[in-house]
Amino acid sequence: MALVVQKYGGSSVADAEGIKRVAKRIVATRQAGNQVVVVVSAMGDTTDELLDLANQVTPAPPGRELDMLLTSGERISMALLAMAIATLGMEARSFTGSQAGVITDEVHGFARIIDVTPGRISSAIKDGAIPIVAGFQGVSQTTKDITTLGRGGSDTTAVALAAALSADVCEIYTDVDGVFTEDPRLVAGARRIPRISYEEMLEMAACGAKVLIPRCVEYARRYGLPIHVRSSFSDKTGTWVSENAENESEEAGMEQAIISAVAHDRSEAKITVVGVPDRVGTAARIFGIIAEADINIDMIVQNVSAIATGRTDISFTLPGADGQRALEMLRSAQETLGFQELLYDDRIGKVSVIGAGMRSHPGVSAKFFAALAEAGVNIQMITTSEIRISVVVDQSDVDVAVHTTHKSFGLDADEIEAVVYGGTGR
Amino acid sequence: MALVVQKYGGSSVADAEGIKRVAKRIVATRQAGNQVVVVVSAMGDTTDELLDLANQVTPAPPGRELDMLLTSGERISMALLAMAIATLGMEARSFTGSQAGVITDEVHGFARIIDVTPGRISSAIKDGAIPIVAGFQGVSQTTKDITTLGRGGSDTTAVALAAALSADVCEIYTDVDGVFTEDPRLVAGARRIPRISYEEMLEMAACGAKVLIPRCVEYARRYGLPIHVRSSFSDKTGTWVSENAENESEEAGMEQAIISAVAHDRSEAKITVVGVPDRVGTAARIFGIIAEADINIDMIVQNVSAIATGRTDISFTLPGADGQRALEMLRSAQETLGFQELLYDDRIGKVSVIGAGMRSHPGVSAKFFAALAEAGVNIQMITTSEIRISVVVDQSDVDVAVHTTHKSFGLDADEIEAVVYGGTGR
Numbered sequence: 001m002a003l004v005v006q007k008y009g010g011s012s013v014a015d016a017e018g019i020k021r022v023a024k025r026i027v028a029t030r031q032a033g034n035q036v037v038v039v040v041s042a043m044g045d046t047t048d049e050l051l052d053l054a055n056q057v058t059p060a061p062p063g064r065e066l067d068m069l070l071t072s073g074e075r076i077s078m079a080l081l082a083m084a085i086a087t088l089g090m091e092a093r094s095f096t097g098s099q100a101g102v103i104t105d106e107v108h109g110f111a112r113i114i115d116v117t118p119g120r121i122s123s124a125i126k127d128g129a130i131p132i133v134a135g136f137q138g139v140s141q142t143t144k145d146i147t148t149l150g151r152g153g154s155d156t157t158a159v160a161l162a163a164a165l166s167a168d169v170c171e172i173y174t175d176v177d178g179v180f181t182e183d184p185r186l187v188a189g190a191r192r193i194p195r196i197s198y199e200e201m202l203e204m205a206a207c208g209a210k211v212l213i214p215r216c217v218e219y220a221r222r223y224g225l226p227i228h229v230r231s232s233f234s235d236k237t238g239t240w241v242s243e244n245a246e247n248e249s250e251e252a253g254m255e256q257a258i259i260s261a262v263a264h265d266r267s268e269a270k271i272t273v274v275g276v277p278d279r280v281g282t283a284a285r286i287f288g289i290i291a292e293a294d295i296n297i298d299m300i301v302q303n304v305s306a307i308a309t310g311r312t313d314i315s316f317t318l319p320g321a322d323g324q325r326a327l328e329m330l331r332s333a334q335e336t337l338g339f340q341e342l343l344y345d346d347r348i349g350k351v352s353v354i355g356a357g358m359r360s361h362p363g364v365s366a367k368f369f370a371a372l373a374e375a376g377v378n379i380q381m382i383t384t385s386e387i388r389i390s391v392v393v394d395q396s397d398v399d400v401a402v403h404t405t406h407k408s409f410g411l412d413a414d415e416i417e418a419v420v421y422g423g424t425g426r
Numbered sequence: 427m428a429l430v431v432q433k434y435g436g437s438s439v440a441d442a443e444g445i446k447r448v449a450k451r452i453v454a455t456r457q458a459g460n461q462v463v464v465v466v467s468a469m470g471d472t473t474d475e476l477l478d479l480a481n482q483v484t485p486a487p488p489g490r491e492l493d494m495l496l497t498s499g500e501r502i503s504m505a506l507l508a509m510a511i512a513t514l515g516m517e518a519r520s521f522t523g524s525q526a527g528v529i530t531d532e533v534h535g536f537a538r539i540i541d542v543t544p545g546r547i548s549s550a551i552k553d554g555a556i557p558i559v560a561g562f563q564g565v566s567q568t569t570k571d572i573t574t575l576g577r578g579g580s581d582t583t584a585v586a587l588a589a590a591l592s593a594d595v596c597e598i599y600t601d602v603d604g605v606f607t608e609d610p611r612l613v614a615g616a617r618r619i620p621r622i623s624y625e626e627m628l629e630m631a632a633c634g635a636k637v638l639i640p641r642c643v644e645y646a647r648r649y650g651l652p653i654h655v656r657s658s659f660s661d662k663t664g665t666w667v668s669e670n671a672e673n674e675s676e677e678a679g680m681e682q683a684i685i686s687a688v689a690h691d692r693s694e695a696k697i698t699v700v701g702v703p704d705r706v707g708t709a710a711r712i713f714g715i716i717a718e719a720d721i722n723i724d725m726i727v728q729n730v731s732a733i734a735t736g737r738t739d740i741s742f743t744l745p746g747a748d749g750q751r752a753l754e755m756l757r758s759a760q761e762t763l764g765f766q767e768l769l770y771d772d773r774i775g776k777v778s779v780i781g782a783g784m785r786s787h788p789g790v791s792a793k794f795f796a797a798l799a800e801a802g803v804n805i806q807m808i809t810t811s812e813i814r815i816s817v818v819v820d821q822s823d824v825d826v827a828v829h830t831t832h833k834s835f836g837l838d839a840d841e842i843e844a845v846v847y848g849g850t851g852r
Contacts, residue, residue: 016483050502053442053506054509056441057442057446057506058509058512062508062509062512064519065506065512065519065520066505068501068508069501069502069506069509071501072498072499072501072505075501076498079492079498080479080480080483080491080495082488082491082494083480083483083484083487083488083492083495084483086487087484087485087486094494099570120570
């Protein structure tokens with residue numbers, strides 16, 4: 001008997017109909033001979049409505065109280081889901097993050113899971129009941145206050161709980177049939193990826209693919225827990241995320257693609273620090289200032305120094321939302337850093353190709369850049385990892401760059417595979 | 427420095443404006459040199475909205491899950507209230523019933539408080555923060571599941587917490603200026619009662635006055651905790667409920683009224699079991715059947731037996747909502763009980779006069795009945811306690827009975843005292 005942890009997002013339980021549909025799926029999984037533990041997010045727009053209430057009361061809600069407020073969202077959805085399952089004749093018991101043993105640090109709004117002690121979940125399973133656990137929330141180890149895990153927190157709850165319970169698989173339900181070679185909303189010919197490795201999934205998430213957040217994939221990798229990303233609106237197999245996916249492909253005889261996916265991100269901005277003295281420690285000082293402001297840097301490029309001037313340029317990308325703040329921090333340190341000028345551009349886009357196959361296949365970057373050149377796309381920055389190549393281009397070039405690249409690596413499907421279920425009953 | 431526990435009901439925190447208004451009052455109480463602990467109900471119609479959601483999912487929600495669902499209501503209001511207080515520059519910390527140490531039995535929907543262990547509340551007070559506690563909810567001692575306390579549960583939370591913290595007073599905020607000699611919505615000349623004993627308050631609650639529920643008053647009496655019932659819409663003194671109120675009247679020189687209040691109740695029905703064999707144990711059998719169905723009996727009257735027949739009639743009142751169920755139970759036991767006929771009347775009303783003064787003043791009942799007779803009101807049943815006289819009359823006579831009685835005992839105010847704040851900002 002397999003132990004399956006299933007996670008349903010807010011769009012799957014947006015209303016009473018959605019909740020009943022999900023309840024049927026859970027009961028079916030159970031009747032197929034599996035033990036099931038469910039993690040659920042708040043219904044549809046609940047979180048936004050609660051945030052709106054908070055804003056009516058104060059412009060700056062304290063983190064502790066905001067977490068207390070927001071966690072009522074999952075409390076509602078999980079209780080309703082448990083009721084819906086009971087109506088189908090099976091016992092379900094809902095548990096808050098705290099009751100489920102999701103222990104975190106005390107950082108409200110962005111808490112990290114320290115430990116999971118799912119004693120009550122195990123007892124419920126033993127009693128033959130289906131545990132329904134609130135996603136996105138936990139309890140601080142030190143203060144015993146309620147915390148939330150931040151964006152994508154319910155996925156993290158599901159994976160962490162699955163790891164603690166030694167589950168056989170963590171199923172992440174969404175509104176598309178899995179992970180695709182590109183966002184099917186942008187590239188109609190995007191192809192479902194049947195299997196993908198943790199590493200590739202991590203790179204995709206870091207490059208703007210919105211299916212799974214990096215911390216959740218990281219957690220699964222650490223515990224060797226397979227994730228199955230699939231749609232709550234269909235019964236199709238989705239995408240399996242696991243170790244060394246390329247060696248285990250079920251699609252026997254299918255040639256392993258060199259590139260697994262193309263990803264893009266329009267949310268970043270680029271800062272160039274012009275005329276930095278080419279001395280030891282300059283970069284450390286620049287990025288020390290940015291780190292102090294808790295801003296995440298993505299790509300960094302430093303050009304070789306022009307010998308005549310002894311100065312160099314350093315460019316980096318960061319979330320567009322943090323752009324102005326970073327500029328101010330750097331400007332106020334201009335004297336210390338000794339740079340000549342700051343350039344800012346938030347009309348950029350990042351396009352990446354990801355694939356474990358590129359380890360053993362040389363020439364991927366050449367093919368990538370050639371495709372872009374042919375489409376007339378100018379490359380502003382380049383960075384690479386072992387299994388990823390990313391370029392920064394003008395934002396208006398992102399669409400054509402994505403389509404060209406997707407096609408040139410043979411990822412386009414022969415027929416449309418992706419269905420986005422946004423319209424059905426939500 | 428006094429420790430004040432304040433309880434605000436759903437109508438006081440119905441929207442963001444209400445929450446801000448209540449926050450100001452809490453901060454003002456603190457600035458006046460008191461320590462404050464707040465108990466708060468769910469906002470306005472939240473509970474009804476959640477029940478509606480549950481009904482959309484299932485016609486018969488399990489109690490455990492219904493409690494999990496409903497308790498999200500206070501979670502929302504308490505977090506928002508804590509935020510509003512923070513905006514006024516004071517630290518507030520919200521606590522669920524479980525976090526506040528409200529330990530109950532495991533009866534979902536009607537849990538009883540077994541113990542209160544407010545360690546975290548005391549710590550918050552020591553830290554200089556204002557604790558905001560969710561009313562209406564607790565955690566089961568045995569199952570560790572979340573429970574709710576049933577109707578009026580937030581008042582009970584407030585009193586229980588105040589007792590556990592040895593508070594100086596428990597302030598119950600409502601939308602009128604205290605407890606009145608009758609419902610000001612019915613009798614415009616109703617007078618605010620400045621002080622009333624626990625016993626009188628208990629009798630009033632049992633007789634249909636809706637200000638405080640009996641269990642809350644009972645709890646306060648057991649711990650000798652003074653309750654101050656007052657309006658959250660004004661700064662006026664309300665009604666103090668405490669021990670031996672009649673001896674402590676602050677209104678020096680004011681003659682102690684014999685009768686403190688008139689109360690009425692239109693929600694009951696009357697069943698008469700006609701022609702019961704006048705034998706030992708008959709009444710026990712009848713009410714045993716009713717008790718088995720968990721139906722609360724109010725008044726019971728047994729007429730003397732007609733010697734010729736050896737049979738008697740037993741009449742009793744009960745909540746109108748339970749009437750049909752009680753009738754069915756009795757009918758199905760007609761052979762065992764041996765009665766001749768069942769009469770049912772849900773067009774009745776109960777009118778009561780309450781006052782500790784009647785202990786030392788004979789003739790109260792004579793005066794009461796004379797007033798009713800003068801007004802042409804026919805009395806169907808009578809019961810008395812040491813400090814209360816109740817009569818059952820035809821429902822159409824309730825209004826005139828109440829007005830006549832209120833006037834005849836000299837309770838009418840010289841001018842209108844009561845303001846119902848229903849219109850202001852709710």
